[in-house]
Amino acid sequence: MEIEKKNRFVEFIKRYGMFVVVGLVIIAVALTFTLIAALGNSVPTSTNTLNFRLPMSEASIIKDFSNTELQKNETLNQWEAHLYIDFASENPDVYAVLDGTVKSVEKIYLDGYTITIRHSDGFESIYSSLSEDTLVKEGDKVTAGQKIGTVDNTANGxxxxxxxxxxxxxxxxxxxxxxxxxxxxxx
Ligand SMILES: [Zn+2]
Incomplete structure (x- = not known):
């Protein structure tokens, strides 16, 4: 009885072993592709879950971002790319756009008092032309929407x-x- 079972098993492997192997390979390949697709999709998904707030309230854009078209800088009297957005508002308060940690608070000649905040997923936000009395210092943890300072006219550029x-x-x-x-x- 025992021997007969073994023989049947051997018989089965001899007859169908190749199909079993091919089947396993197909399953393995399918799983690999599924995994790659899932990992590929996970990058934009995690970025989309970052809920950015606005750095000012009721603000208007007085100069937009441009990395291809040059814009006139009236102060320096030159044409330049503007990798920033300039906001103006009746309300001078400036808010962190996302949870993060203050990377630096510094005075830069052309940009004035500047706060840089490091966020998750490789993002940083930079707030320039601030008033000297910033409300955060290097190393501080901030939350989205937290007031970090007020605007001023400290950017010489x-x-x-x-x-x-x-x-x-x-x-x-x-x-x-x-x-x-x-x-x-x-x-
Ligand atoms: Zn600007």
């Missing part, structure tokens, strides 16, 4: 624009267009 926020975003150390991440329709 944009003095003729008056009080405004000179705002930029970076992804993996490269400037990106904030229009792609902020919902500027509701500003």
């Amino acid at each position: 944009e003095l003729k624009m008056g009080d405004h926020l000179h705002f930029a975003m970076k992804l993996n150390n490269n400037f990106v267009d904030p229009n792609n991440y902020l919902d500027l329709q509701e500003k």
Whole structure:
């Protein structure tokens, strides 16, 4: 009885072993493709879950982002790419656009008082032309919508624009267009 069972098993393997192997290979390949597809999709999905707030309330854009068309800088009297968005508002308060950690608070000659915040997923947000009395310091944890300072006219490179926020975003150390991440329709 025992021997007969074994023989049947051997018989089965001899007859169908090849099909079993081919079947397993097909399943393995299908699983691999499924996994690759899932990993590929996970990148934009996680970015979409980042809920960016606006850096100012009731603001209007007085100069938009442009990396291809040059824009006139009236202060420096030159044509230049503007990898920032300039916001002006009656309300001078400036808010963190996302949870993060303050990377630096510094005074830069052309940009004025500047706060840089590091976020998850390789994002950084940069707030320039701020008033000297910033409300955060390097290493502070901030939450989305938290007030971090007020605007002023401290950017020597944009003095003729008056009080405004000179705002930029970076992804993996490269400037990106904030229009792609902020919902500027509701500003
Ligand atoms: Zn600007």
